[in-house]
Amino acid sequence: MLTRILLAAILAGVLSGVFVTAVQALRVTPLILEAETYENSGGATDTHSHEAGTADHHDAEAWAPENGIERTLYTMLSNVLVGVSFSLILIAGVLLTKSALSFKSGLVWGLCGFIAFVLAPNFGLSPELPGMDAADLGESQIWWVMTVTATSAALMIFAFKRQILWMLAGLVLLVAPHIYGAPLPAGHDSIVPANLAAEFAIATIVTSFLFWLVLGGLLGWLVQRTVSGKSGNEAIQ
Amino acid sequence: MLSQQVNTQAAGLEISNTNRIGAALFALLFGSFMLYATVFSHSEILHNAAHDTRHAVTAPCH
Numbered sequence: 001m002l003t004r005i006l007l008a009a010i011l012a013g014v015l016s017g018v019f020v021t022a023v024q025a026l027r028v029t030p031l032i033l034e035a036e037t038y039e040n041s042g043g044a045t046d047t048h049s050h051e052a053g054t055a056d057h058h059d060a061e062a063w064a065p066e067n068g069i070e071r072t073l074y075t076m077l078s079n080v081l082v083g084v085s086f087s088l089i090l091i092a093g094v095l096l097t098k099s100a101l102s103f104k105s106g107l108v109w110g111l112c113g114f115i116a117f118v119l120a121p122n123f124g125l126s127p128e129l130p131g132m133d134a135a136d137l138g139e140s141q142i143w144w145v146m147t148v149t150a151t152s153a154a155l156m157i158f159a160f161k162r163q164i165l166w167m168l169a170g171l172v173l174l175v176a177p178h179i180y181g182a183p184l185p186a187g188h189d190s191i192v193p194a195n196l197a198a199e200f201a202i203a204t205i206v207t208s209f210l211f212w213l214v215l216g217g218l219l220g221w222l223v224q225r226t227v228s229g230k231s232g233n234e235a236i237q
Numbered sequence: 238m239l240s241q242q243v244n245t246q247a248a249g250l251e252i253s254n255t256n257r258i259g260a261a262l263f264a265l266l267f268g269s270f271m272l273y274a275t276v277f278s279h280s281e282i283l284h285n286a287a288h289d290t291r292h293a294v295t296a297p298c299h
């Protein structure tokens with residue numbers, strides 16, 4: 001049974017990864033490609049942000065997929081891997097809390113995933129386009145992981161605990177990363193036009209929202225089918 | 238209503254707690270590891286392969 005639940009979660013992740021690749025093609029990917037034209041336009045851009053000793057991220061020698069179908073396929077592959085990762089993390093929460101899943105409750109889990117993995121970290125670290133000034137990568141990643149973990153814990157507490165002390169602890173976990181503050185870029189002399197960055201922020205957040213809803217809904221539906229067997233009665237609400 | 242709740246428990250978890258928690262931890266660790274490798278790896282090749290995904294999921298990338 002557990003193996004089949006995990007397989008259902010993996011399937012939900014694969015399908016939502018393929019789905020989000022199509023949605024990204026509408027707004028997100030074109031904006032990334034447009035930003036790269038500024039990033040690669042050379043000239044004045046050479047002076048931006050890269051101190052002596054910090055190698056430029058886009059090293060000419062390093063392999064990268066060819067633009068076009070190859071790049072799209074690699075993006076789809078990584079979207080599928082990310083979809084499966086998020087799906088496994090969600091199902092871990094479901095199993096740990098002994099929650100029953102359905103399409104509807106799956107949507108709620110998806111919504112919580114969106115809050116924890118997208119809204120909370122983006123409150124501190126704005127969606128980043130190629131060519132935008134960003135804070136130190138390692139520090140940003142640590143802050144991202146801490147924020148996602150603390151927000152997930154807070155949401156779990158709000159959903160499953162009722163005592164006032166727990167609620168207060170949840171509140172602390174929710175706000176602490178933002179009081180501590182995300183690492184900030186040294187300056188804001190981005191070579192990417194501001195309107196492009198604004199469009200990208202909206203595009204990624206809307207796309208991520210759709211992704212998390214589809215992932216949660218699929219996960220709930222597939223796991224419910226797995227658990228209730230082929231007879232498909234209304235065992236899990 | 239009552240029978241539905243009983244059903245829920247029966248269908249949801251005729252599984253021992255040890256197995257359930259074991260599977261949850263496995264899913265959590267495996268999922269986190271795969272997420273790390275895809276969107277957080279500092280390897281240049283993994284970065285380039287997953288580049289658009291890293292930007293799209295708004296993980297810090299550069």
